Amino acid sequence: xxxxxxxxxxxxxxxxxxxxxxxFEGEERTGxxxxxxxxxxxxxxxxxxxxxxxxxxxxxxFCAIGQCASCRMRVNGVPNVRTCITPLEExxxxxxxxxxxxxxxxxxxxxxxxKELEADIAIVGGGPAGLSAAIYAAKFGARVVxxxxxxxxxxxxxxQTHKFFGSRKHDAGVRGIDIAERLIKQVxxxxxxxxxxxxxxxxxxxxxxxxxxxxxxxxxxxxxxxIMATGAAEKALLFENNDLPGVYGAGAAQTxxxxxxVKPGDExxxxxxxxxxxxxxxxxxxxxxxxxxxVEAMPKIGAYFVHAAKVRRMGVPILTRHSILRAYGENxxxxxxxxxxxxxxxxxPGTEKDVEVDGIAxxxxxxxxxxxxxxxxxxxxxxxxxxxxVALRNRNLETSVKNxxxxxxxxxxxxxxxxxxxxxxAGLSAVIDMGLAGDDAKELRESVxxxxxxxxxGPFGARIRQGLEKVEVL
Amino acid sequence: xxxxxxxxxCRCMDVTVDDIMKAIEDGYTDIESIKRVxxxxxxxxxxxxxxxxxxxxxxxxxxxxxxxxxxxxPRPPVKPVFFELLADEEGESE
Numbered sequence: 001x002x003x004x005x006x007x008x009x010x011x012x013x014x015x016x017x018x019x020x021x022x023x024f025e026g027e028e029r030t031g032x033x034x035x036x037x038x039x040x041x042x043x044x045x046x047x048x049x050x051x052x053x054x055x056x057x058x059x060x061x062f063c064a065i066g067q068c069a070s071c072r073m074r075v076n077g078v079p080n081v082r083t084c085i086t087p088l089e090e091x092x093x094x095x096x097x098x099x100x101x102x103x104x105x106x107x108x109x110x111x112x113x114x115k116e117l118e119a120d121i122a123i124v125g126g127g128p129a130g131l132s133a134a135i136y137a138a139k140f141g142a143r144v145v146x147x148x149x150x151x152x153x154x155x156x157x158x159x160q161t162h163k164f165f166g167s168r169k170h171d172a173g174v175r176g177i178d179i180a181e182r183l184i185k186q187v188x189x190x191x192x193x194x195x196x197x198x199x200x201x202x203x204x205x206x207x208x209x210x211x212x213x214x215x216x217x218x219x220x221x222x223x224x225x226x227i228m229a230t231g232a233a234e235k236a237l238l239f240e241n242n243d244l245p246g247v248y249g250a251g252a253a254q255t256x257x258x259x260x261x262v263k264p265g266d267e268x269x270x271x272x273x274x275x276x277x278x279x280x281x282x283x284x285x286x287x288x289x290x291x292x293x294x295v296e297a298m299p300k301i302g303a304y305f306v307h308a309a310k311v312r313r314m315g316v317p318i319l320t321r322h323s324i325l326r327a328y329g330e331n332x333x334x335x336x337x338x339x340x341x342x343x344x345x346x347x348x349p350g351t352e353k354d355v356e357v358d359g360i361a362x363x364x365x366x367x368x369x370x371x372x373x374x375x376x377x378x379x380x381x382x383x384x385x386x387x388x389x390v391a392l393r394n395r396n397l398e399t400s401v402k403n404x405x406x407x408x409x410x411x412x413x414x415x416x417x418x419x420x421x422x423x424x425x426a427g428l429s430a431v432i433d434m435g436l437a438g439d440d441a442k443e444l445r446e447s448v449x450x451x452x453x454x455x456x457x458g459p460f461g462a463r464i465r466q467g468l469e470k471v472e473v474l
Numbered sequence: 475x476x477x478x479x480x481x482x483x484c485r486c487m488d489v490t491v492d493d494i495m496k497a498i499e500d501g502y503t504d505i506e507s508i509k510r511v512x513x514x515x516x517x518x519x520x521x522x523x524x525x526x527x528x529x530x531x532x533x534x535x536x537x538x539x540x541x542x543x544x545x546x547x548p549r550p551p552v553k554p555v556f557f558e559l560l561a562d563e564e565g566e567s568e
Contacts, residue, residue: 054488055480062485062523069519069554070485080518080554112559149553203550213555236523238491240479326479367526371548382541388526389545 001029002045004263006287011161011175014261022092037083037094038064038071039260047245047332049073049083053099058331060245064252065156066149066200067233067369070243073097077106087151113217117194119145121430122210122223124201124372127155128416129408130229131183132423136444137227137430138192140437145194145221146187147201147212153187154180155231156251157416159258161286162279164417176416177258183420201230204375208403225403225430228373229423232366232387232409237271240326246333250280250363257287265359269336270294271324277363278303278318281311284361292355295322295338297345325352327360336360366413373410376401385467386412394474395449396429397422405430412467421452483531484524486517494531503536505529505544520548 006014017033024046031040038061041049047060049071062070066085075081075094079101083094121137123130126148134144152158160176171179187193196214203211208226212219234249236242246265250272253264268289270281273296281291294311299321301308312318325337325347340351367388370380379392379400391399391406398405407426408419428445431437456464481491489512497511505528508514514528515521525545532543 052485052488057480057482057488059485066553067519067522068485069517069522072518078556082554110558112561200551200553200555202553202555211550213551213553213559216559218559233522235526236485238481238483238527240481243480243482243485369522370545371520371552374545374547375550375552380545382529382545384540 003043004045004266005043006257006261006263009261010286012177012258012261016261020088020090022088022090022094024094025096031088033088035088035260035262037073037075037081037086037088037092039084039256039262040088041083041094042256042264043260043262048096049245050097051099052243056098057243058245059243060248060332061252061256062236062248063234064248064255072101074101078104085149110216114220115217116220116222117145119143119194119221119223120434120436121145121225121227121427122208122221123147123227123229124210125155125229125231125408125410126150126153126187126195126197127229127231127408127419128157128179128183129231129410129419129423129426130155130227131187132420133227133229133407133427133430134193135183135186135190136424136427138190140428140431140441141192142431142434142436143192143194145196145223147196147199147210147221149198149200151198153184153195153197157183159254160416161258161283171417179416179420201372204372210372224434225405227405227407227423227426227430228410229406229408229419229426230369230372230410232368232413234362235365235367237324237362237364239324241328244327244329244333245331246329246358247327247360247362250276250361251366253359253361254280254283257289258283263287263289264361265289265333265357267292267357268359268361269324269338269355269357270361270363272296272363272365273298273308273318273320274302274363274365275304275307276366277361278307278311280361280363281316282307282314285311285314285316291316292357293338294318295324296320297323297341323347324360328354333358333360366409368410368413370410373399373404373406376404378404381471383412383467383470385463386471388413390471392471392474395472396433396445397426398429398433398474400474412464412471414464415455418452418455421448421455424448425452483527484512484514484517484521486519486524487513487515489514489524491531494528495535498532498535503532503538504542505532505546508532509546515546518554520552521546
């Protein structure tokens with residue numbers, strides 16, 4: 001059977017637990033503890049997870065982090081299980097789902113619980129922003145409840161194997177995965193912070209209540225302050241057959257290989273030569289995946305020069321003014337047709353070229369998640385410089401709805417280092433506004449703000465600064 | 475199957491570029507109306523990948539600013555939640 005698991009890696013050591021037997025449509029397969037169902041299926045060569053409900057088109061993983069719902073399958077007789085975030089268990093039966101899925105045959109009712117929690121501060125999202133907000137708020141005695149979707153805290157930082165840029169003060173030269181470990185340890189050791197893992201915040205209710213679905217418990221968290229740090233989702237791209245299994249976000253490719261040690265394919269093409277596209281390309285090469293080329297619609301490469309130069313040296317051509325026209329293949333990606341673009345972004349006839357690949361990774365940017373904010377009635381504006389719809393706020397990151405703060409990618413797409421600074425500011429602002437902390441917290445906030453300003457200085461921060469002028473208006 | 479070259483905007487609800495263009499031709503020019511007419515963004519993910527693409531298409535076709543096209547409000551549950559968690563056993567309440 002196909003084995004796409006990575007066994008040797010220059011940076012990462014994969015901690016696979018015990019082997020687990022499971023069944024895909026009656027056929028025995030092997031996965032491991034710490035793998036999700038989706039990762040185990042990908043590792044054993046399956047890309048086609050389901051068929052869509054109206055057009056009966058094959059579908060598979062697109063985001064790999066529980067955002068997009070493309071990975072839903074029937075697990076143990078229950079339809080609509082998001083396999084990309086559901087941990088694999090011994091003896092599971094997994095089947096492709098067709099359309100909305102047949103009703104469950106497994107009608108055994110689990111014992112479930114309801115719990116009400118009181119908190120000074122509820123934080124939604126356990127990435128760099130959420131963790132930092134929790135640490136800085138708990139420093140001043142706030143009782144914090146931190147809600148996170150994944151089995152492991154750290155958000156997308158746990159798959160960032162590259163070293164960070166910037167000054168030493170901002171962890172330049174340290175790998176994202178190591179920064180994540182440090183933050184997670186501080187949160188887990190802090191008695192003022194209660195962590196709800198594998199828990200999905202699914203609704204906001206007045207006056208400041210978050211509804212959360214845990215594994216077997218529904219929580220109602222009544223908080224005095226709420227910090228939304230729910231991050232971003234990957235953007236998709238329009239081309240023919242853009243939904244074919246094997247077309248996925250660059251971040252999804254990164255999750256499969258860096259979090260689960262599974263190659264997203266053997267030979268792939270990267271669409272987009274921004275920082276994410278180029279860094280993930282480098283990581284794909286480290287994982288033993290052949291990246292045939294990067295195509296970029298813009299006339300120039302968006303990524304930092306050193307990164308782009310590195311992947312070129314390693315033999316990956318970067319074709320600017322090129323785009324993807326279509327994906328092709330029977331039920332999963334067998335290739336991509338690329339094309340050259342003219343100065344008006346139109347395909348130049350006759351320049352089409354087929355490239356045989358088994359994966360197409362899309363890195364055309366991220367978009368802030370705004371769902372819970374919108375439910376709360378927060379004023380939201382479309383700001384292209386920040387990636388999409390973001391909350392209006394004041395300098396302390398409080399939104400137009402009193403007691404609701406934002407931090408990290410939800411406030412505008414930036415870097416993990418700026419997310420950490422925003423998390424600290426939001427955490428400090430919450431304790432200051434509650435009266436839990438005084439001048440020392442205010443001083444600390446000023447120094448964090450100064451560091452954040454420094455991170456955004458220079459030509460790379462120009463666009464972000466422009467975007468912030470439109471939203472820091474309260 | 476994959477030969478017919480559909481360009482999918484909304485993966486959950488199988489809404490194509492052609493579906494959106496047709497809705498625009500029928501006179502719907504804001505995202506909330508187009509959501510109701512085509513099903514865009516009404517699946518379990520509530521518009522995670524489709525809304526930015528749809529805003530782009532609508533803004534270009536109608537020459538509106540993206541802010542005028544609007545956005546949709548995801549309803550609770552913003553993420554799929556199993557019924558067994560929401561349901562109470564018979565006669566039991568909190």
